[in-house]
Amino acid sequence: MIRSIYLSAFAVLITANALAEDAINPLVSDPALYEAAVALVPKGLVAGQAFRYDTETKTAYVAAFRDGADDPQDPGLDVDGGQVLELKLAENGGKLNIASHVLRPRQSADDVAPPEQWEPGAPPVGTPIPSGVIPCSINGWSNDPDPSGLNVRAAPDTRSMILGRLAPPWKGSGGADIAGDMGYRTEFRIIGYRKGWFLIQDAQEPGAPYEDPPPKRHPKSFKGRGWVKARLVGAAYANSNLSPALLRQAPHRDAALRPTLDGEPRLSIDGTLEVLEACSGQWALTRSRDGQHGWWRGICSNQVTNCS
Structure with missing residues (x-):
């Protein structure tokens, strides 16, 4: 059920990647290939975005994060980069297929996209945050x-x-x-x-x-x-340049996107945050007024204007 929900949002994934090379990323342009990649993600993980493709080595990369990272009782952490499904593609009969794959922890070299532009203020000073918090x-x-x-x-x-x-x-x-x-x-x-x-x-x-x-x-x-x-x-959603404006399954820009439930292609950040459920770093687990539930990076408390 979870897998089918994210596959139904595949059309949204096409607009989710900001790199120029994504225009030729076969996992973005070919839904069937992406679905084949998702099937390789083991139980306990949720496939995220096909965030990178190396044209020289024909290697595609799909993010994956812990299933349940959107549970307020055991939320995901912003410091957890998750896993990466690394896929070697090969041409067969004029069509690309998955020749081999490996699942590995995400590395710093995988973070090729620029960070979101959001400055929430200085971290707290004084007494340290208690253990377990x-x-x-x-x-x-x-x-x-x-x-x-x-x-x-x-x-x-x-x-x-x-x-x-x-x-x-x-x-x-x-x-x-x-x-x-x-x-x-x-x-x-x-x-x-x-x-x-x-x-x-x-x-x-x-x-x-x-x-x-x-x-x-x-x-x-x-x-x-x-x-x-x-x-x-x-609180309120702030414009932190996450693209597109959709909630995520885990507190990471490459996590699976949550399609809106009210028929709109994008989540409106103005006045639509209904409940804060958890937080980690600059991310918050939220529920929007259309009933959608997921993570957003950039939360503010301005009550008289939007947080753009």
Whole structure:
């Protein structure tokens, strides 16, 4: 079932590769050849994009990542380059076929594409990230409408001590719903993730980043480091030059692409991020409003304009 989903998105793969040599990459131009390559990927891995082809040696390269890298309980890591299926092609009867193949770990030499242009800010300083926590470097906001605010806990556990709260939404001095129906929400940095919880710090009062802070009587936000439930955290997709604008099965640009579910050829980044599910580095595992689920690199917390 998983394999058939990704093969159904093969037409999208044709636009996914940015290198000039991809115009003659037979795995991109020949769906049947790509399908034959996918069949060689062992159980436990998901075939990604045919990201490279060497015309001199007739060698094609397909990325592969751990099946389940999009599970919030055990998410993939941005430092995991995954595997590479290296395929030697040979011509037979005027048609290219797979002559031999080998599966190997991805190497630095495989990363021929330029990195995405996205700068989320400096990494956290001070106390190191605790052991067992996935380091992240993204921004988000509280989606908790509770007038008492969102609990910030000492550990990723509902039984853990409450260190403080993040302020509830603020409608703004003009009363206009500038940032949506909830008004301005408390923004913060997300520096770690562990099984349904985000480790955060540096909270800002709702509206403060937009020169419209709440009145003194409004509840204040805890600004230290602590844990909040991931299901109560929101954010926005940022334009990080991932091409095309589709979510991915793992936190890597060459991971399998997730086709949109609403019939659109590309995911609109404006106002479509519904849920933050996990994070790793500058990547976030998300669910979009069309119901699609996957990874995106470049998350921001701007509530009044898009994040282009």
